[in-house]
Amino acid sequence: MPSYKAPLRDIQFVTNDLLNFSEHYKNLRTDVVLDQQMQSAILEEAAKFSENVISPLNAVGDQHGCKWSADGVTTPPGFKAAYKQYCEGGWPSLAMPEQYGGQGLPESLNVMVSELICSASVAWSGYPGLREGAIKTLVSYGNEKLKNTFLHNLVSGRWTGTMCLTESHCGTDLGQLKTKATPIADNEYSLSGTKIFISCGEHDMAENIVHIVLARLPDAPKGTAGISLFVVPKFLVKEDGSLGARNPVNCGSIEHKMGVHGFVTCVMNFDGAKGYLIGQPNKGLEAMFTFMNSARLTTALQGLVHSEVAYQGALPYAKERLAMRSLSGVKNPEGPADPIIVHPDVRRMLLTIKSFAEGFRAFAYYVAQQLDLSDHGQSEQQRSQAKNLLALLTPICKGFMTELGCEAAHHGVQVFGGHGYIKEWGMEQNQRDSRISTLYEGTTGIQALDLIGRKVLGSKGALLTNFSDIIQTFCKSQDSNPQMAEFIEPLKQSTIDWLNLANQIGQSATTDADELGAASVDFLMFSGYTILAYFWARMASVSLHKLESTTDDKDFYNSKINTARFYFQRILPRTATLKLTIQSGAQNLMAMDSEHF
Numbered sequence: 001m002p003s004y005k006a007p008l009r010d011i012q013f014v015t016n017d018l019l020n021f022s023e024h025y026k027n028l029r030t031d032v033v034l035d036q037q038m039q040s041a042i043l044e045e046a047a048k049f050s051e052n053v054i055s056p057l058n059a060v061g062d063q064h065g066c067k068w069s070a071d072g073v074t075t076p077p078g079f080k081a082a083y084k085q086y087c088e089g090g091w092p093s094l095a096m097p098e099q100y101g102g103q104g105l106p107e108s109l110n111v112m113v114s115e116l117i118c119s120a121s122v123a124w125s126g127y128p129g130l131r132e133g134a135i136k137t138l139v140s141y142g143n144e145k146l147k148n149t150f151l152h153n154l155v156s157g158r159w160t161g162t163m164c165l166t167e168s169h170c171g172t173d174l175g176q177l178k179t180k181a182t183p184i185a186d187n188e189y190s191l192s193g194t195k196i197f198i199s200c201g202e203h204d205m206a207e208n209i210v211h212i213v214l215a216r217l218p219d220a221p222k223g224t225a226g227i228s229l230f231v232v233p234k235f236l237v238k239e240d241g242s243l244g245a246r247n248p249v250n251c252g253s254i255e256h257k258m259g260v261h262g263f264v265t266c267v268m269n270f271d272g273a274k275g276y277l278i279g280q281p282n283k284g285l286e287a288m289f290t291f292m293n294s295a296r297l298t299t300a301l302q303g304l305v306h307s308e309v310a311y312q313g314a315l316p317y318a319k320e321r322l323a324m325r326s327l328s329g330v331k332n333p334e335g336p337a338d339p340i341i342v343h344p345d346v347r348r349m350l351l352t353i354k355s356f357a358e359g360f361r362a363f364a365y366y367v368a369q370q371l372d373l374s375d376h377g378q379s380e381q382q383r384s385q386a387k388n389l390l391a392l393l394t395p396i397c398k399g400f401m402t403e404l405g406c407e408a409a410h411h412g413v414q415v416f417g418g419h420g421y422i423k424e425w426g427m428e429q430n431q432r433d434s435r436i437s438t439l440y441e442g443t444t445g446i447q448a449l450d451l452i453g454r455k456v457l458g459s460k461g462a463l464l465t466n467f468s469d470i471i472q473t474f475c476k477s478q479d480s481n482p483q484m485a486e487f488i489e490p491l492k493q494s495t496i497d498w499l500n501l502a503n504q505i506g507q508s509a510t511t512d513a514d515e516l517g518a519a520s521v522d523f524l525m526f527s528g529y530t531i532l533a534y535f536w537a538r539m540a541s542v543s544l545h546k547l548e549s550t551t552d553d554k555d556f557y558n559s560k561i562n563t564a565r566f567y568f569q570r571i572l573p574r575t576a577t578l579k580l581t582i583q584s585g586a587q588n589l590m591a592m593d594s595e596h597f
Contacts, residue, residue, distance in 0.1 A: 004051055004119055006043075006050055006051060011043060018535075028106060028376040034105060039109060054120035055121065057262070061124060066254055068253060073203050079205060083124075083206070114301060122263070122305055131160045131210075132161075132298070133163060134162070136290050137291045138151055153241075159209065161211070164232075177215070179216065180192050181216065183217075189215075189217075189276070189277060191274075194268065196268075197265055212231060214285070226282050227284040228277060228281050229277070229288055234246070251268060258436070260432075300401045302434070303356075303403070304401060311357050313427050317425070318346050322335055326342040326343065355571055360404075363401070367393050373385070373386035392451075392466070393531075396527045396528050399448060400524060400531075401528070412427045413430075445517075467531075471534045475488050481541075491568075495530060501519075501582055529572055536568065543558075
């Protein structure tokens with residue numbers, strides 16, 4: 001089982017050299033001062049906590065899992081004690097509003113810390129993670145009484161949160177949900193129904209759990225237009241803020257899953273549980289998207305996490321494992337065989353994982369900057385621009401990064417050969433744990449429909465053009481640099497193809513709506529590969545400049561350039577196939593009658 005080591009040098013490269021976070025922090029409307037030195041100090045402490053406290057729990061969580069009884073759910077050994085340390089260290093409040101006890105630091109810093117903690121144990125990280133979406137939902141839509149009742153303890157981490165959407169008969173199609181909310185007093189309701197797949201719905205790590213629940217009022221319209229949003233605590237809260245009676249919301253069972261065994265997933269029964277309306281009646285889905293968008297970006301980060309874990313496991317093994325001789329001649333004459341890293345196919349897998357992990361970090365941290373700017377940008381134009389970028393990039397980030405995170409985890413197993421298939425090396429756990437990320441918060445297909453339907457065509461191409469202009473501006477800035485031509489020319493062409501494909505899909509969909517669905521996932525993946533090419537081109541540009549201006553870390557910067565070259569020559573060409581499949585249309589999918597399958 002590999003021990004996790006926080007990649008602080010690469011984080012420093014992304015935050016300092018690539019995305020200039022020092023300048024970014026200065027452009028935020030906030031009274032909290034954050035500079036490079038303070039950021040580094042916080043990340044170093046987060047690295048120690050992740051490496052020394054959380055990482056040892058990763059295998060423990062997988063082996064022991066969570067245990068259900070009628071009294072509740074018990075988390076794996078060490079989980080609860082680690083959560084206590086997490087809260088005592090002030091980590092839950094890092095980027096939370098100061099008026100509710102938070103530290104008010106930028107959300108982007110919280111994303112960096114989340115990467116480290118999630119990489120150490122994706123299962124453990126889920127318990128504090130969902131709380132953040134509950135906080136954002138209450139801040140945006142809760143009345144003052146709800147905010148004062150719940151937010152201080154959620155911000156401190158004393159209480160955790162959940163998102164209760166799914167029911168057995170409806171997953172993504174929330175218009176079918178049946179959970180009922182009956183009025184009993186002013187803004188108080190009795191909720192009855194059963195929710196499934198509820199992450200952290202019951203556990204022993206916090207004294208209270210705050211459920212954010214979708215349900216229907218008695219006179220609600222059918223479909224999604226009749227959904228309201230409620231907050232339902234595990235324990236009712238008294239006027240003085242202390243805990244009162246147990247609310248009749250209980251965990252009926254826990255799911256037996258493929259992976260993330262230490263992260264509990266529950267069937268939750270609401271048996272006349274008292275809840276409080278959040279926002280307006282029948283407007284719950286709009287409010288819930290605040291939670292879901294937060295969760296989608298958190299899930300996207302898992303694509304980076306599983307890639308990083310695969311790389312940290314596979315690289316040292318490839319350097320140490322001796323098998324066969326190099327095709328180009330003996331490389332280890334003192335040994336019985338050469339280390340497998342000399343073999344081209346092993347290098348293909350390692351470079352694929354590396355190009356994903358490091359590319360995802362740049363992509364995710366850029367999106368994190370937009371989170372900061374959308375709320376705290378200096379001007380309305382800056383805030384609006386960031387919101388538009390988030391609208392476009394969120395489904396791509398979530399769908400693309402998680403799909404390739406699964407691919408990276410697969411390569412991590414493959415590098416080990418048969419040893420990768422057994423538990424002691426940790427690679428098979430990483431692959432099992434990665435699989436759920438493509439399903440959380442809407443499958444890749446759902447993200448793809450959101451991207452092409454609502455974001456690209458719904459904005460009449462404006463959101464896509466907005467980001468493609470950013471890419472094209474960068475390309476123009478590099479036109480006079482011959483060293484960048486190998487990256488800029490294919491990036492230019494991929495961006496042109498991206499715009500043209502969006503236009504072709506839109507035109508085809510006017511005569512056959514199935515064209516939208518037929519092209520959607522391929523279009524999302526095309527979008528992701530193009531965006532990752534943009535970030536790898538930027539990383540190559542920065543690295544070339546650094547090699548000209550400094551004698552330090554030459555191996556590091558040369559590694560970046562070589563990885564960029566690998567990405568452009570071996571990964572970006574996947575878009576050629578995607579272009580052909582998009583252009584093939586819907587007929588090859590829809591022609592056959594269902595009974596002939």
